[in-house]
Amino acid sequence: MALSLKEIRARALAKGVCRVCPACDGRACSGEVPGMGGAGTGLSFRANVSALAGIRLETRLVHQVHFPRTGTEILGLRLSLPLIVAPIGGISFNLGGAMGEAEYQEAIVFGAADAGIVAGTPDAVPPEVMRAGLAMAERLGEGRAVPFVKPWEPEKIREKLEMARGAGCRVVGCDLDSIGLVTLRIMGNPAYAKSQDDLAGIIDSAHGLGLSFVVKGIMGPGDAVSCVGAGADGLVVSNHGGRVLDSVPGTAEVLPAIAEKIKGRAAILVDGGFRSGADILKALALGADGVMIGRPFAIAAVGGGREGVALYAETLRAQLEQAMIMTGCPDVREAGPGLLHR
Numbered sequence: 001m002a003l004s005l006k007e008i009r010a011r012a013l014a015k016g017v018c019r020v021c022p023a024c025d026g027r028a029c030s031g032e033v034p035g036m037g038g039a040g041t042g043l044s045f046r047a048n049v050s051a052l053a054g055i056r057l058e059t060r061l062v063h064q065v066h067f068p069r070t071g072t073e074i075l076g077l078r079l080s081l082p083l084i085v086a087p088i089g090g091i092s093f094n095l096g097g098a099m100g101e102a103e104y105q106e107a108i109v110f111g112a113a114d115a116g117i118v119a120g121t122p123d124a125v126p127p128e129v130m131r132a133g134l135a136m137a138e139r140l141g142e143g144r145a146v147p148f149v150k151p152w153e154p155e156k157i158r159e160k161l162e163m164a165r166g167a168g169c170r171v172v173g174c175d176l177d178s179i180g181l182v183t184l185r186i187m188g189n190p191a192y193a194k195s196q197d198d199l200a201g202i203i204d205s206a207h208g209l210g211l212s213f214v215v216k217g218i219m220g221p222g223d224a225v226s227c228v229g230a231g232a233d234g235l236v237v238s239n240h241g242g243r244v245l246d247s248v249p250g251t252a253e254v255l256p257a258i259a260e261k262i263k264g265r266a267a268i269l270v271d272g273g274f275r276s277g278a279d280i281l282k283a284l285a286l287g288a289d290g291v292m293i294g295r296p297f298a299i300a301a302v303g304g305g306r307e308g309v310a311l312y313a314e315t316l317r318a319q320l321e322q323a324m325i326m327t328g329c330p331d332v333r334e335a336g337p338g339l340l341h342r
């Protein structure tokens with residue numbers, strides 16, 4: 001019998017991945033880093049969820065939108081909906097070893113492909129974490145995975161960019177905000193902040209290898225403009241799911257000001273607390289081109305493997321379609337602030 005999301009969640013709970021709360025909002029897991037929570041008091045994780053909850057869509061029923069188009073293209077990647085699975089690394093210490101690293105990346109990369117989307121894959125200590133994701137990207141082919149490299153020293157980043165190219169990837173990212181990750185420091189492998197010149201050098205190397213480059217972890221227009229100035233092809237507005245600094249705003253709060261500065265010059269992705277198709281539509285209305293989702297995909301992978309990941313993505317697509325019908329939005333590429341209730 002086909003799996004249901006309810007069954008998947010029950011299985012993930014049984015494997016002890018986290019508490020699998022009805023609302024994944026960072027309340028029960030405050031401070032659980034390593035783990036699935038947010039840093040410190042968990043305020044930043046909760047701010048993601050509450051910022052989104054404060055944004056509402058306006059229904060519009062007098063229209064002719066019967067079959068809205070959810071498909072799009074971001075950085076040359078064709079997507080059945082504007083969604084990329086967020087990279088999650090350290091399954092052994094963050095998800096209590098509920099799955100092997102390779103098994104996890106296989107479920108994510110292939111499950112995303114089954115649903116017509118793409119997965120981000122992580123970098124971490126030890127290096128096997130990145131290799132596991134790249135091995136899956138290579139097996140799947142066609143560059144349909146986006147590896148995220150940690151902000152190590154530039155030479156080590158370049159090596160990893162070459163590995164990504166070798167695995168057939170076309171888009172790579174760097175989670176610049178990992179400089180705040182306690183887990184890297186615990187493991188004696190801190191990452192480093194980058195100047196705009198450092199970034200420009202790294203991005204040049206990526207472009208030289210034919211790779212588009214995305215900077216993840218941007219929370220303000222100043223950094224956004226610097227990254228685009230350094231040549232970034234895309235940004236992920238993100239606070240790393242609230243895991244790198246307590247007391248920062250929710251991503252939905254900062255997204256409009258960032259979009260105002262760089263919309264059209266670089267692809268804009270956003271993550272943190274997005275859980276439903278309506279949430280995805282809100283992100284587009286606030287200026288994003290697409291969304292990344294982390295923890296719920298981890299639960300889907302642990303509870304249902306590849307099938308669970310595909311099922312969650314398909315559910316989001318159906319919910320997005322429903323939200324578009326209810327707001328009279330014919331095409332995700334036309335979504336804008338007019339969809340919001342002011």
Ligand SMILES: Cc1cc2nc3c(=O)[nH]c(=O)nc-3n(C[C@H](O)[C@H](O)[C@H](O)COP(=O)(O)O)c2cc1C
Nearest residue numbers: 086087088089094122175240241272273293294295
């Ligand atoms: C357990 C865990 C591990 C993560 N590992 C990484 C990682 O290796 N690289 C990265 O860029 N982001 C990592 N993230 C952050 C996610 O990519 C993403 O930004 C965040 O989870 C989005 O918030 P959400 O989980 O509320 O959807 C991790 C998040 C969690 C919860």
